[in-house]
Amino acid sequence: MNRDHTCGQLRKADEGKHVRLAGWVAKRRNLGSIVFIDLRDRYGITQITFDENHSELVKDVRNEYVIEVEGTVALKATPNPKLATGEVEVIASSCKVLSTAKTTPMIIADETDALEDVRLKYRYLDIRRNPIKEKLLLRDKVTTIVRDVLHKDDFVEVETPILSKSTPEGARDYLVPSRLYKGRFYALPQSPQQYKQLLMIGGMDRYFQIARCFRDEDLRADRQPEFTQIDIEMSFADEEDIFAEVEKVMRAIFKETKGIEDLSFPRIKYVDAMDKYGSDKPDLRFGNEMVNVTDLFKDTSFVVFANAIKDGGIIKALVFHNACDKLSRKKFDEFNEFVKVYKAKAVAYLKYDKDAFSGSINNAISEDEKNALKDYLKLENGDVVLMIADKKEVAQVALGALRKKLGEELGLIDHDKYCFEWITEFPMYEYSQEEDRWVSAHHPFTAPRDEDVDKLMDDKANCYSRAYDLVLNGYELLSGSVRIHDSNMQAKVFEALELSQEQIKNKFGFFIEAFDYGAPPHCGVGIGLERLVMILSGTDNIKDVVAFPKTASAYCLMSDAPNYVDQDQLDFLSLEIKKD
């Protein structure tokens, strides 16, 4: 035993105890014949004091050495209120160096000087820092709570294969070449979707898994190529049952990690979310709903608006109170650039202050139109109106993005608030320009709304599904759906997706066949664990909550994965690398 106490546990009451501690030297303060060492482990920091008779013991000890010290707990003359252990110190009588350390490439402290790439290359050093360590501990706490809650409700944790089968729909697969079957590949799962549905057919009526998933798509601040999904599936259940279970899990997590109990879970239909917020994952920590003002301008002489309406487009407006002074001309120029990313041409704006209008379109629209706008939007002095005239989808999404940006910039977001909402009745299909066909918006096993069954084949644009998302503070926290459990219905959806019999048989044959042997009605969700832990820990960077994350180009700076392999390994797999 190198220690009988951790560096985080000693308190006033331990005074006089003889203890043995071990840990990393976080800081060495040499005052001449007396030396203080801050000793750190996972649990905290304890000051070790080497007095005049013992300071020689640590003469050669440097930062990040691993040492074992023995000594007596004493009360500090002047406590350090910043540390939990700040009232005590250990007066050392011995010091044993367990491991030496080179000068580290980064300062290991809560506030480090290093940028993210250095921290990723030396992630094991980064993990010694509280900000990262605490997030990993929080992540553990969350999965523990999830397991507890679900186990109490009879859910069974089942592990499904990592070496899986490529799926034609959806994200790009990570592929694993097979040695025994030349030219064939396993695929790493994008989600355990089919397996969990097969578990339902297998009678495992309440399943969950803390499942690693893989998607070979480009990354973002909130997206990693491998990530963890809290995967849940229930039989003999519908939306109400799964929503209740998920809400129960969320309530337990927020209560135990944040002490928050007053959560609510409002529901918004997809079309309404798009209409009001221009997003299927709106941040409801602030209001500022978008308003359709197309009708106010149906006879306008303002060419830009008139043309947009003539082309079947709409005019969306967004009002921010008390923003006149905060938004300068320069800001609006920036907004124009900002919305171009979302394919909108420009943002029109009006300021209403001191009972008068000003702004980019002040001279372009009539007094009547301005007054109509004022009445309709109930404008007050200090209000700023932002408008985008464009095709419906473009206007919605671009203004929605601007809403989010301004919500942040104008300080409308209360960062201590947690706003959930269920987004329901997603479209069944979406049109893929790339493939020039309709594809599943969610996945092809999603059930259509009962009232839309007759639109499955003939009116795909207006066919909605029983798919839902749970959104938290503007992040898509989970996706799920009520699944199709009837093989005729499934066949119909495949047909609508223009999958050939051969494709269906090849890709989903085993899955479809299973539905011929008694499939219960079932539904489920996959909760993005990293996103949840991100929000709980107040970071907007997914890498902070992953122990060993990849960079934005899916590279591991620490291990240098992916790497080249020996020719032998390629030969075993009958693979040849194409030369450019």
Place this chain on the structure above:
RNA sequence: GGUGCGUUAGCGAAGUUGGUUAUCGUGCCUCCCUGUCACGGAGGAGAUCACGGGUUCGAGUCCCGUACGCACCGCCA
């Protein structure tokens, strides 16, 4: 696939209209210091200015390309 920003001692940054010894902070090393807790004081070492090419009498600085990092758009059933 696309757009933008970035790359200068171990780490983080500054570097003016192109100009000769590349600056600061921190970390590191040495010495001094008995109550520090971001200890303090004195001194010292430490740079292929990402890489390749170009413009120029002269490039950290300007131009082109490449690599890497970050963010976003596309993509993410």
